[in-house]
Amino acid sequence: MKPAAAVPQNSRTDGNKLGMYFRQIWKHRMTYTLLIPGLVWLVLFAYMPMGGLSLAFKDFKANMGIWGSPWVGWENFEYVFRDPAFIDAVWKTLAINITKLIIQFPFPIMLALLLNELRMSRYKKVMQTVFTFPHFLSWIVVSGIVINVLSHDGLINSTLALFGAQPINFMGSEKMFVPMVILTDIWKSAGWGAIIYLAAISGIDMDQYESAQIDGATRLQQLFRITLPNILPTITVMFILSVGGLMSSGFDQIFNLMNAATKNAAEVLDVYIYRITFQSATDFSFSSAVSLFRSIINMALLLIADRAAKWMGGDGLFR
16 A cells, blocks of 8 residues: 655645635625625726727727727827827926925825814814815816806906906916916815824824823924824825826816916826817827826836835835
């Protein structure tokens, strides 16, 4: 009788790990069941449409469909990088988004810190509701408010006319377009962003504040020595995500705020993609190439920001 073959140690270890893995899944089966609808949505609307990215490498013919259209390789990308309007749109997108990152990013943090310092809970809830409410307004509604306030016959210019002052061309000035975009974005998103930081602040151990008070620390010292260091990981993650969207400038906002007078200042990458897809001779292959380029650059910026955060000793998104 032949002796039984020895089972390799690695195979045994892998089998144990696999068994532990499935036991953990069964143990938390209710949690995974709750995740199923979200995973189905993600697959259907985020991963399956990625097949359409093949249009960037094809000459799309409507009668032949996506899969039947002929392959052209890198030809669409050659046309993209030869278009001066594309290069100009990239620089405008980066300029607006970097300015947003520098000016707008700290606002939700400061708002959360200020709301956290309020000791009257009822007043704190009211203020939080007031600051969060604009997030639920669509950009069409926000742009309507901005136009009614800043147009030539709007609220501000009508008030100036009562005092005999000259009207200011807010909506028709290219120089004022970018500040208007940044200010409206701060007004709309700062309150919603502050919720994330308030949630992080609520998770801080109150014993730290009590110990600091016993040692005689002022509220400002507690802010800089306890609150900010504890929410720094959250700030880092939000900053990395913001850097990962530098090539996406928010089409809804800019499209609704732009007009014929500010067209040049508003020609960011999203508006450029819209124009070449729907307003000029329709070329889905060309616009797909531009969209794919934008997504790749965003992904690269996300990875660079993640590595930079780890290099500086912070936490990143990926291990």
